[in-house]
Amino acid sequence: MNAITAIFNKEFKSFFYSPIAFVIIALFTAITGSFFYLNLNSFVEASLMDQIYQQQYRMGPRTLNVNLMLIRPYFYNIVLISLFVLPLITMRLYSEEKRSGTVELLYTTPVTPFQIVIAKFFAGLAFYVVTLVPTMFFLSILFAYGEPEFWPIFSAYIGLILMGAAYVSVGLFISTTTENQIIAAIGSFGLSLLLWVIGFGAGFAGQTIGDVMNYLSIINHFEDFAQGVIDTSHVAYYILFSVTGLYFSLKMIESVKWRA
Amino acid sequence: MIHVEGLTRYYGEKRAISDVTFNVNKGEILGLLGPNAAGKTTTMRILTCYMPPTSGKATVGGFDIFEQSIDVRRITGYLPESPPLYVDFTVNDYLDFVAKIKGVEKSRRPKEIDNVVEKASIGDVRHRIIGKLSKGYKQRVGLAQALLNNPQIVILDEPTVGLDPKQIIEIRELIKNLRGEHTVILSSHILPEIEQTCERVVIISNGKVVAEDTPQNLTNRLKGGERTIMQIEGAENKIRDAFKDIVQIKNLIVTPADNGICQVEVESEADIRKELARNTVQQNLGLLELSTDKFTLEDIFLHLTTKEEAA
Numbered sequence: 001m002n003a004i005t006a007i008f009n010k011e012f013k014s015f016f017y018s019p020i021a022f023v024i025i026a027l028f029t030a031i032t033g034s035f036f037y038l039n040l041n042s043f044v045e046a047s048l049m050d051q052i053y054q055q056q057y058r059m060g061p062r063t064l065n066v067n068l069m070l071i072r073p074y075f076y077n078i079v080l081i082s083l084f085v086l087p088l089i090t091m092r093l094y095s096e097e098k099r100s101g102t103v104e105l106l107y108t109t110p111v112t113p114f115q116i117v118i119a120k121f122f123a124g125l126a127f128y129v130v131t132l133v134p135t136m137f138f139l140s141i142l143f144a145y146g147e148p149e150f151w152p153i154f155s156a157y158i159g160l161i162l163m164g165a166a167y168v169s170v171g172l173f174i175s176t177t178t179e180n181q182i183i184a185a186i187g188s189f190g191l192s193l194l195l196w197v198i199g200f201g202a203g204f205a206g207q208t209i210g211d212v213m214n215y216l217s218i219i220n221h222f223e224d225f226a227q228g229v230i231d232t233s234h235v236a237y238y239i240l241f242s243v244t245g246l247y248f249s250l251k252m253i254e255s256v257k258w259r260a
Numbered sequence: 261m262i263h264v265e266g267l268t269r270y271y272g273e274k275r276a277i278s279d280v281t282f283n284v285n286k287g288e289i290l291g292l293l294g295p296n297a298a299g300k301t302t303t304m305r306i307l308t309c310y311m312p313p314t315s316g317k318a319t320v321g322g323f324d325i326f327e328q329s330i331d332v333r334r335i336t337g338y339l340p341e342s343p344p345l346y347v348d349f350t351v352n353d354y355l356d357f358v359a360k361i362k363g364v365e366k367s368r369r370p371k372e373i374d375n376v377v378e379k380a381s382i383g384d385v386r387h388r389i390i391g392k393l394s395k396g397y398k399q400r401v402g403l404a405q406a407l408l409n410n411p412q413i414v415i416l417d418e419p420t421v422g423l424d425p426k427q428i429i430e431i432r433e434l435i436k437n438l439r440g441e442h443t444v445i446l447s448s449h450i451l452p453e454i455e456q457t458c459e460r461v462v463i464i465s466n467g468k469v470v471a472e473d474t475p476q477n478l479t480n481r482l483k484g485g486e487r488t489i490m491q492i493e494g495a496e497n498k499i500r501d502a503f504k505d506i507v508q509i510k511n512l513i514v515t516p517a518d519n520g521i522c523q524v525e526v527e528s529e530a531d532i533r534k535e536l537a538r539n540t541v542q543q544n545l546g547l548l549e550l551s552t553d554k555f556t557l558e559d560i561f562l563h564l565t566t567k568e569e570a571a
Contacts, residue, residue: 002360002363003360003361003363005360006357006360006361007361009357010346010349010357013349013353014346014348014349017348017349018348100344100345100346100347101340101342101344102344102345102346103344104305104310104338104340104344105340105344105358105405106361107308107309107310107311108308108309108310108333108336108338108340109333109358109361109362110330110333110334110361110362110363111361112330
């Protein structure tokens with residue numbers, strides 16, 4: 001357990017020792033911020049139009065649902081940006097150790113590959129949660145001026161973190177296969193994208209295969225979370241997905257170590 | 261303390277080491293000597309459980325390297341060829357991390373770190389970023405890392421590479437001070453270094469152990485051979501004639517060139533320059549050049565490896 005905490009701390013700290021953390025956070029905040037601004041703008045416009053209609057046609061006042069019209073699309077925007085940003089977070093997780101030769105330290109001290117994988121996975125996930133913090137700041141502005149519902153926002157963040165866990169496990173696995181960070185980033189982006197779009201083709205595939213493809217698609221499982229539903233089957237999907245990714249990473253590390 | 265028996269390791273088709281066998285006693289300093297790519301690093305990596313052997317057995321401190329690898333790693337400190345440093349960290353943070361993963365308890369950690377910082381004399385750079393340090397300091401930080409948690413066994417892969425002469429002397433002193441308390445395996449391709457620090461030497465070449473001896477015996481063996489190189493004007497048979505009554509000559513190579521000058525190489529047991537010069541002049545041959553050439557380390561390697569292959 002001590003070794004896990006030590007590696008977790010080391011990994012989390014090294015994000016911030018290099019400029020990459022700040023670049024990622026700045027980028028993520030800027031892009032999610034502008035999406036938030038655009039979504040907010042169209043919501044304000046819709047409200048204005050609504051007021052005009054009310055006056056022209058003497059209709060009763062309608063309440064526009066801020067959760068439905070602003071927050072939910074905003075979460076989909078965050079999911080999309082995460083797809084691009086997560087490979088940047090995970091690319092160095094393991095490949096950096098291989099490149100710099102510090103794997104020799106990890107392998108020759110009393111640390112097991114399992115401890116390494118767990119620590120690195122949670123460090124990557126923790127960093128993703130940190131990058132999400134500015135988006136919470138944007139949403140909190142809405143509470144100052146309107147009355148959005150809290151729980152759908154809460155469940156959406158749970159969904160984001162679970163989905164992030166799944167992507168981090170994919171990225172970690174790709175990172176264990178190479179000592180080149182660029183390849184790790186491109187590889188995990190490709191695999192993540194594939195796992196995203198696999199649902200798109202479901203309509204063209206047969207009934208059974210279509211169902212499987214739909215089930216595998218990472219994004220499909222996010223919908224309920226965005227609507228304020230925490231369904232255990234979707235939670236189970238993300239957890240199972242992450243565990244699979246971690247298992248592959250573990251086997252990859254062990255095989256590199258024992259390959260003759 | 262360390263028993264190595266028949267270690268063999270393949271990288272794919274390529275054999276890195278084959279049937280490496282040696283023992284290290286408790287408190288002893290053993291030198292692994294060999295040219296680059298001889299299999300020193302592979303042997304050390306196997307002993308530190310970085311990777312397993314293809315076949316063969318080894319125990320370190322009584323623990324099997326395959327079955328009880330965690331126990332082996334707990335009592336072993338290892339400095340790889342390139343020190344495994346996190347370049348974004350300060351020396352202090354780095355050593356703190358290593359202490360944690362080596363399982364040093366929190367209460368002992370500051371004392372333990374102070375101890376190795378002093379041993380490796382890196383006190384003045386403790387709060388600097390490792391990436392900004394000179395190669396010599398990086399090497400010493402790596403050494404400090406290996407000595408953390410006072411391991412019974414210390415394995416150092418070319419510890420003095422990249423250091424300046426003063427630092428090399430310091431590191432050698434440090435390694436000598438480990439004697440008795442720690443069991444040390446040290447690799448190098450520099451003979452004098454091994455000579456000064458180690459009690460016993462294992463020479464590895466082409467992945468095989470070709471000699472195992474004390475440094476004294478090895479250097480005696482080296483000094484036992486004397487080689488004289490001469491350039492003589494004259495015919496080959498006349499030159500051979502001139503030297504035939506010098507009994508100390510073990511081997512005589514005469515290579516004639518076109519211009520009537522012969523390149524002559526004489527291997528002998530003792531210094532026979534005077535005799536060679538006298539005989540050459542007595543036979544009316546033109547002595548153009550005469551110089552001695554001590555056997556170099558490369559010669560011994562060459563010698564040992566070719567002998568091994570012939571056998």
